[in-house]
Amino acid sequence: MRRHLTLVARAAILSTSLWLASLPVAAANPPGPGVAWIAAAADAEVDAAFTQARSEKKPLLLYWGAKWCPPCNQLKATLFNRQDFIAQSKNFVAVYVDGDLPGAQKLGARFKVRGYPTVILMNPEGVEITRLPGEADAPKVMALLQQGLAGGRPINAVLADARAGKKLAGNEWRALALYSWDTDQDTLVAEAERPALLAQLAAACPAKEAESSTRLLLKALGASDDGKGLKTDAALRTRIGKVLADPAASRAQMETLVNDARDITRALAPDEGADRARLVTAFDGALKRLQADATLSRADRMSALIARVDLARIELPKDERQPKLDAALLKDVREQVTRDDRDISDGYERQAVITSAAYLLGQAGLWNDSDALLKANLAKSHSPYYLMSQLGGNARKLGRNDDALRWYQEAFDKSEGPATRLQWGASYFTALVELAPQDAARIEKTAAQLFGEAAQDKGAFYERSARSLQRVGTKLVAWNSGGKQAAAIERLRTQLAGVCGKIDAGDAQRATCDALAKSLAAKPAA
Template identity: 65%
Template sequence: MTLKPTLLAASLSLGLLTATLPVLSHAAAPATATSQAVAWQEAGADADIERAFAQARSEKKPLLLYWGAKWCPPCNQLKATLFNRQDFIEQTRAFVAVHIDGDSPGAQKLGTRFKVRGYPTMILFTADGAELTRLPGEIDAPQVLKVMQLGLAGGRPVKAVLADARAGKKLNVNEWRLLGFYSWESDQDQLLPQAQVPALLAQLATAAQSVDPETGTRLWLKSLSASENGKGVSADAAQRERVAKLLASPTESRTLVDVISNGAPDILRALAPQAGPERTALQAQLETALKRFEADTSLSRADRLQALNARVDLARLDVAKTELYPKLNPALVKEVKDQAARADREITDGYERQAVISSAAYLLGQTGQWKDSDELLKAGLAKSHSPYYLMSGLANNAKKQGRKDEALRWSEEAFNKSQGPATRLQWGAGYVANLVELAPQDSERIEKTAALLFNEAAQDKGSFYERSARSLQRVGKSLQQWNAKGQFDPSIKRLRAQLDGICAKVEVADKQRATCEALLPKPGKAG
């Protein structure tokens, strides 16, 4: 699990942005019961999208697309801290706002169209339908508003801006900010292959520094975070000194809190790859800044918890990922326990609980407090609108500790309680994978569960697209591994026959047909 910050209380500095909109302040009030909510238009088919774009062209408004799911913690964080704010609601009236629920019929096909995978993703389009930019799930409110400002100011699509930047052409401050706040993590190779991103970010950082130092620093830190353990990074004293100066400044580090909190371990590995005085000093500087973020009450609880998560990651830097009971500073372990208990005690909003409790439980596990982690998850079941998400956490906890029967019991219950076609395929794929790994001899249960998933897939026309397709591919891969020696051929033949009937109902020209047929390839055919 990756904790994702939503830095909703950071100050908004719009600088040279030309459009004028109300600024989101720290004290912005949530929408009241009588306030009008964001006027989301629900979309589940191409016709819905085309209608929304037609409206955008007619009204000369940009279009804001939000892709999410009921259970997703970062989606719930947005609902708890951004979508319900009156100032944000007011600003969205300048856009055509479209919501795609990942579990609505046809949603996964739209996911393929827009090349979106992770929940949540927000994409901003120009009035004529060109993609201006996309925002990552951890985006904070001020960053959202900055990009919304760019949309209203008639900014150019990020693809065109990047092409000019790579060609050495001059960009203005707004255009550099578009690149600085772009969701490189969810780009899906639209702008360039993912492997080329770290080097590109470093080049952009250098070019941006003289025009917009803050964006230049943001891009530089992102390049460090994206590098593979510092590959391609010159880990010299000058770079470490630059980071140290940034971390020592409460104001400068605060504007980059999302990058620092998310990337602290990667930044440390990049600039101090070996244990020694340099790493010790830089780790202490990161620790000081992260503690400052934790104490910053203008940040959301999820953001403060992310800072604590980064501190735990730093403490575990040289600890094996499989180590269940790491030897950590007792004060840090106690702080994790105290913060988890406080979150459980104080959070009453259902959306915020969904965003925070599972993350707190994860942190308890990372610090070896497995009993407390289980108790927190169990206590949250009755309070969660999507308890199956917490049940998956309980299954993972039990699995890590070798409690196979308990892991399978929670995994099965999570699948049974899951709701929505895409979600059920995702949870079902996880259950099948656990069965194959933990109880491969239980052929009856494995076959029965796989058959149920294939039957459910047949009921949803979007099952062989995007996230649902990947869930089914995971099922197919698990089954092939399970039958690697041919010992379960009878079960596989029955499942393949079931799939053949499902695939035959898909039009030959439909790309879903090939996806379906590749799930359980016949002997002699490539998978």
């Protein structure tokens, strides 16, 4: 196979082999102190943890995350280090799966986890009790965890009873309301059916469980496809308006309000006009209170400010780069970012907050501020390649394509871990094809490098890694439109077919790899 490769492709494979040979064996990096975390990256290791759970008659808590992931770092900074979490950990077997460890992506397929972070509480037999909401503030997550540890029923049984109209206990309604629907991965319900299900649950929830009913309704609105899902009316707008006006009620719904403000607003008021303007004003008032709430984490307060900017942009195209925002709002943005950058001392919190702050500055049109913040934090971040990707994104949005490619390449070069490297490499490759399609040598070299790294990764065709490689394949097919790059595509297809041929025929990855290689062999569109 190799004799058919160009010198460019051969050089890529050689550099990949040298890079992989230089890597140290992945070291354990527990998500937090004081907890007896068990590192797992293979079925046998997880099975051993379940054996321990059955022996000790304890549930098992599975945490799936990655070093660079901002929400994962937020969990480390606000939940896993809490004394009550550490104390409760004695009542469960704690397992963490680093998505970059060998075999981790296969475990992702086993437990239907894709997004980082995902936190699942299971009984000793492996039945899910619940998925914990990583976006909720820590006290709510702790309440749901304690409920599960106290003998809570599996969430699928609770949902089945709710759909059948059976009576549920108050804590079961709270379990449904706080369930991490965003990381459900079609475990309980298909994503397309989620808004209707959440609305159904909200309507069935008894009046005495008003907080749970409101949370389910807000989640339904937030998931309703930019105003095209649920039918709304004046009565529903009035109900949500009362939540926004009530400090206690809006605080109780904090994470849903700050994360879904724009979608909720567009669902309740799909058209421009007085109804939407009133709703935006009411929402902004609630978000201002949350932004100033010292009981919330810095990340949550930053999210409230991001939501305010999102609402201020609601009548603008999503890709507007230079929005004209109120001077007072811009002042709030600059002051909060400056204050957080100055005051944060915890590395996990910095990774969570500064990345959000840089996004916020860009959304506000303060691109120079965003770039400056990211550059100043490169040396302070334990995963600087994440910030480099943001710098690449900023440059691309502003039409600075050479700068964008330089940052994307540096982010890929500095990235660590097999799954992360494939993900960052796919992002760099996508930018290459879209911004410099004429650079055939560079495109082929990068694709060959990624296929070479996949060959060295035993889990490259599972979950996140598989999707990264499929993105590369899709871009290669588009690049070869009309057969313009047929020779390069054939060399890459030959290389990939060789990778697939080394995967055991009984391994589920083989079919994924073969399908990707076959897609490169397909006749290109004219």
